[in-house]
Amino acid sequence: MSTQATAPAPSAPQPKTGSANPLVALTANLRQSGIYIAFVVVVALFAVATDGRSLSALNITNIVLQYSYVLVLAIGMVIVIIAGHIDLSVGSVVALVGAVSARVVITAGQPWWVGILAGIAVGLVVGVWQGFWVAFVGIPAFIVTLAGMLLFRGLTFYVLDNVSLSPYGAPYTEIASGFLNGLLGGNGYDAFTLLIGALAVAGYAFQQWRTRRARIAYQQVVEALPLFIGKIVLVGLVVMAFAWQLAHARGLPIVLIILAVLILAYTVITKSTVFGRQVYAIGGNLSAAMLSGVNVRKVNFWIFVNMGFLAAIAGIIFSARSNTAQPGAGNAFELDAIAASFIGGAAVTGGIGTVAGAMVGGLLVGVISNGMQLLGLEQSLQQVIRGLVLLLAVAFDVYNKRRSGTR
Structure with a gap:
């Protein structure tokens, strides 16, 4: 009499919660969640040091309004960094966008939305220009954007004729200073x-x-x-x-709604689209990405077009916030965006980083800067502390890679 063996039913996949080595598991968890813990700790420290002033409703609103444009730039910058590039020109693009918008709205007397469309068009043209040299000519992004930093700053001086223009008017400035309240x-x-x-x-x-x-x-x-x-x-x-x-x-800032939409959209793009996976593939292993059929030139081109678009959004927000277009606007904004990306977990060698991490990194920079201002620290000391924070963040990334044996 023959018997039939019954195959065991497949069991549900069980979660792997890290290495058996507690130290390795702790390191992995810190890499994923350390920036959130650090953010909470920094907020708590400044709350104590400033006797709660840093957590006041007015101060928190001011942080959102003052650093929103940096967070917008950080969204684009982290994508650039994930792909293994860098963009040094975004501060100059912010200034150029504000200058063009001012000429359209203030000098030419056009409606506020025409100025916005003109600014976005400028950002897209800048992105196409830089994307062409990086993707199709093959010049390193560092050199292209360094040249762009000088080129677009010079164009800003030319467009403004070396003078400031103001004011834009209420509809335009509501973008960065308006609120939704009482709905x-x-x-x-x-x-x-x-x-x-x-x-x-x-x-x-x-x-x-x-x-x-x-x-x-x-x-x-x-x-x-x-x-x-x-x-x-x-x-x-x-x-x-x-x-x-x-x-x-004062309620919900309009600029926060714009920022939230961008965060949601780019989180989906980076995590759930072919383009996002290709960006990570290029930054993680360029040779493997090319062998896998990724059109590296096309992806790199659109990365810089996207950066130009987001720099235009940041330029509109900044000019609306300041209600003026200045030749020196946007100075060192690229450094804040780069710092936000690295502090938020992006790797200096590419292939690693998230939009959410860049946002927390940008907020961390904003909270530190705001807290130091409330404490009345000298500007020179503020720069030293911000530099140390960036250095420690990158050092933490390098340490994690050495622990895990990655490049």
Whole structure:
């Protein structure tokens, strides 16, 4: 009498929560979540040092308004860095966009939206120009954008005729200084702002859970469940505290809505599109990407077109914030964007980085700068501290790579 063996039912994939070595697991988790922990610690330290002034509703609103353009630049810069490039020209592009918009709106008397379209067109032309030299001629991005930094600054002086232009007028300046308040009512606070904050937390938690499930399905290493939950709770508390303060100030800044849309869009682009995967492939291993059929020239070209577009958005926000176009506008903005990307976890050798990390890195730079200003530290000391923060962030990245044996 024959018997039939029954194959065991396949078991559900079990999560891998890191190496058996606790030190290696801790290092991996710190690489993923360390920037969030550092951000909370820095916020807490400045809250204590300034007797709570850094967490006041007015100050938090000012941080959003003052550093929004840096965060927009950081979105584009982190994509450039992931691909293994750098862009030194974005500060000059910000100035040129503001100058062209001023000529259109102030000098020519055109509607505010025409000035915005003109500024975006300038950014796209700049992106096409630099993308051509990098992608199709083969000149390193460092040289192309260094030349662009000088070229576009000179064009800014030419467009403005070496003088400042102002004011743009209320419709234009509302982009960077306007607020949405009272849409859903509220007794002493703006309920709409709290609703948007809650939706942001829910969206973040859902996205993180989907990412974790996908990694488990592919037998990839994930964070331990308590650490994963703790990270979501921590981010949720920070976001809701932030929304609470905004709700008790002037409501939801319009520029924050613009920034949120860009963050969501580029998070999807970098994580869930072919273009995003190709950017990571080029930065991670250029030879392997070429052998895999990635059109490296095309991808590099669109990376710089995208950077030009985001630099134009940042230029419009900055000019709307200052309500003037100045020949020296945007000075050293590229350094802030680069610092935000590296502090947020981007690798100096490319292939690593996230939009979310760049945003937290940019906010960390903003909180540190704002806190030092509240403490009345001298400008020279502020520059020293910002430089040390950037150096330590890159050193942490290099240390992680040596621990994990990567390049």
